[in-house]
Amino acid sequence: MTIFTKSLTLVLEGNFCVANITEQVRSVVQGSGIQAGIALVFYPHTTGAVTLVEHEAGIIVDLEDVLEKVAPTGHDYKHHMRGYDTNGAAHVRTALLTTSVTVPIIDSDLLLGTYQEILAINMDPDAPTRTVVVQVMGE
């Protein structure tokens, strides 16, 4: 089995900025030389997520609205009392979402559903550059 790992650097405005990274991940898979296996897409931060969803503007607003109800930005988070920063909402939202997705690879391509796209979401108000790790495993 071969393991191929690559990091992607994303520039994402904060708060709730979404990037469609499907093509970048596909490019890593194709560059890995692996024909069959899996691709792990991992978001190594605590104030963002990666998810598989249709990249449609209304869905993004709906997702943000739901998260605002569950973890409002204006809430008095205990995290803020520690005095480090004021991104409690982003931390809680990250815990509720996913920081990695796994996609099967067949014929050196991602086996995604018709409307499935890999999205990275930056929810941190003050961190515009983020890294996403793509690890391709297989033969």
Added chain:
Amino acid sequence: MGQITHVAFMVGGVLVPRMMDVTLELLHSSSEVDRHTKFDIHFLERDLSLGRITPEEYCRQAIKCTDSTDEPSYMMHAIPEQIRLVPGMKALVDELAEKCMTCLVSDYPRLWLKRIWENTGLSSLLTDDRTLILAEANIPDTYPELFQIVMHTFETRPGSALWIDYSSPRTSWAIRQGIDAIVFVDEGRLRRELEMRTLLTTAIRS
């Protein structure tokens, strides 16, 4: 949503590549660009778009933060010459113009936009009165103020307008202002979304 009569495109990231991507490609021939450089260019792009710096200053600073040996004068000339339309977008804008008014919001400064239009052939489709250049709009940031200016400039209202942009925060803002919006991924996806809104005369693809 009512009948869409006006479709506004963000220029960079939809019709042509973003300024930041063109700059990095031009100044950084190696494929890997570190996050600090990307970060710096991102903010330079924003400052130029909003008219906070001139194109000359943008070139000088971009060269500095990428450690390039290029001259600013070369870059001033090379950026607009390097830019090509995103494949399929000219035909799509052409088709769309049959059903509604197509308008542009340009994050590129006038000097470069003019050259891009000449080089890409889009000048035949789009005129000055249908173009809003962000750097000349005197706004502090690209949203939410942008949408009020867009509605005013193109004499439309939220329920009649469609906003097409690569930026998810801006499309989200547009939707929250009552403007229909499409986040641009590629021409095929955009075509599908426009067909769903019956804004194209072509048949819906299977």
